[in-house]
Amino acid sequence: MGVSASVFFFLSIICNIHAEITACPPVIPITLDVVAQLGSDILLPCSFTTNQLRQAVKNNSAVIWLKEVEYIVEISMTGQSSFWQSHHIRFQTFQSSAAKGNFSLFLTNLNRNDVGKYYCKLYNGVDCVVGHTVCKLDLDKSLWQNRTFLIGLASGCGGLLLLIIIPFAVYAVSKRRQNQRRNQSTPQPNPYDTSSAKEEYEVYANDIYHWDH
Known part of the structure; x- marks a missing residue:
């Protein structure tokens, strides 16, 4: 009986582990590169398929946005937003788009401190992630x-x-x-020197004298 009880207990543990793994399989994140200029308004895209939304069936299912390890906002499946700290000042959500699986985040007035990785995770309950998008934000x-x-x-x-x-x-x-x-070395004519003019008058006078006689 002791052996049978031990085997049964061991099998039950394996079954529970298998059930947990099957209920919440590992998710491969989708990575997106987002590039923008300083001071601009940008959209951090995050959308989930209909199949992923169907897996989020628990009452406390929600989408959570994080920057690195800092929580930004929790968005319910109906689009209701609950922001951490003062993130509501520069971040906005789209409540009417949640029903279509669009849980994108709008960021205003980009600055250098905003650069980094943003994680958008769809939770089924508290610990089970059924959808995951990573936005790598960088400056242009x-x-x-x-x-x-x-x-x-x-x-x-x-x-x-x-x-x-x-x-x-x-x-x-x-x-x-x-x-x-060159101008300094070349002698300049003296405006007060009348010798040349005097000679010209003498020649002119002699010519007139010879013409008269």
């Missing part, structure tokens, strides 16, 4: 890359322009100094 780096490229391009063009202008400026200054030296 293409915008920063374009800005960096434009800044680099502007810097490069500015440097090239300086390399072109500086030699011309040096040449112009050098040429100006050469002209100044």
